[in-house]
Amino acid sequence: KNEVEQSPQNLTAQEGEFITINCSYSVGISALHWLQQHPGGGIVSLFMLSSGKKKHGRLIATINIQEKHSSLHITASHPRDSAVYICAVSWIGNQFYFGTGTSLTVIP
Amino acid sequence: EAGVTQSPTHLIKTRGQQATLRCSPISGHTSVYWYQQALGLGLQFLLWYDEGEERNRGNFPPRFSGRQFPNYSSELNVNALELEDSALYLCASSMGGNTNYGYTFGSGTRLTVV
Numbered sequence: 001k002n003e004v005e006q007s008p009q010n011l012t013a014q015e016g017e018f019i020t021i022n023c024s025y026s027v028g029i030s031a032l033h034w035l036q037q038h039p040g041g042g043i044v045s046l047f048m049l050s051s052g053k054k055k056h057g058r059l060i061a062t063i064n065i066q067e068k069h070s071s072l073h074i075t076a077s078h079p080r081d082s083a084v085y086i087c088a089v090s091w092i093g094n095q096f097y098f099g100t101g102t103s104l105t106v107i108p
Numbered sequence: 109e110a111g112v113t114q115s116p117t118h119l120i121k122t123r124g125q126q127a128t129l130r131c132s133p134i135s136g137h138t139s140v141y142w143y144q145q146a147l148g149l150g151l152q153f154l155l156w157y158d159e160g161e162e163r164n165r166g167n168f169p170p171r172f173s174g175r176q177f178p179n180y181s182s183e184l185n186v187n188a189l190e191l192e193d194s195a196l197y198l199c200a201s202s203m204g205g206n207t208n209y210g211y212t213f214g215s216g217t218r219l220t221v222v
Contacts, residue, residue, distance in 0.1 A: 033211075035213075042213070042215040042216065043198060043200075043213035043216075044213070045200075045211055045212060045213065086150070086151060088151070095153060095164055095166070096141070096143075096151075096153040097153070098143075098150045098151040098152070098153075099150060100149075100150040101150060
């Protein structure tokens with residue numbers, strides 16, 4: 001069983017659509033991270049959450065600690081948002097567990 | 109400000125050889141993390157170094173090792189390479205061991221073992 005589960009695995013959206021990616025985890029965590037990986041492998045850290053909600057531009061991340069669940073939302077999606085989005089949780093000893101990623105394709 | 113830099117970008121080795129991968133953290137960051145992303149698998153945590161010490165390691169055999177230098181740069185060494193070691197190896201750095209301030213990834217080294 002994976003400590004971090006993401007859904008969906010693949011997602012295709014039309015430009016302008018509202019997108020939600022979900023992440024559930026089974027371990028106690030110190031923080032949850034959302035990462036964006038573009039083709040070629042480069043990774044950008046989007047958000048680090050330990051509670052509540054964060055917003056950066058068109059991206060919104062929420063976390064519910066009691067339900068061990070987080071969502072990443074993208075409003076007004078754009079083709080440049082096409083990437084793999086990875087949920088990761090960190091806990092004691094800075095051990096990280098990663099979801100397998102959600103591959104997002106936004107079609108113009 | 110320079111980001112996390114990794115070298116080389118690509119590395120091709122033969123089975124049984126050793127590979128050395130390098131990572132320079134962002135200035136002011138003392139922690140370096142190494143991850144493996146094998147084809148078809150997600151990211152997996154390899155090693156965490158902070159202030160020159162190995163603080164934690166993931167579920168990898170001892171032939172995966174590394175070190176952190178006084179300037180906080182780090183090396184990842186993989187001995188006795190196996191075909192399944194072919195992967196993208198990513199390095200990240202953070203300020204101290206506190207990832208609550210977020211952490212920054214390098215662009216990775218793609219290791220191919222033939």
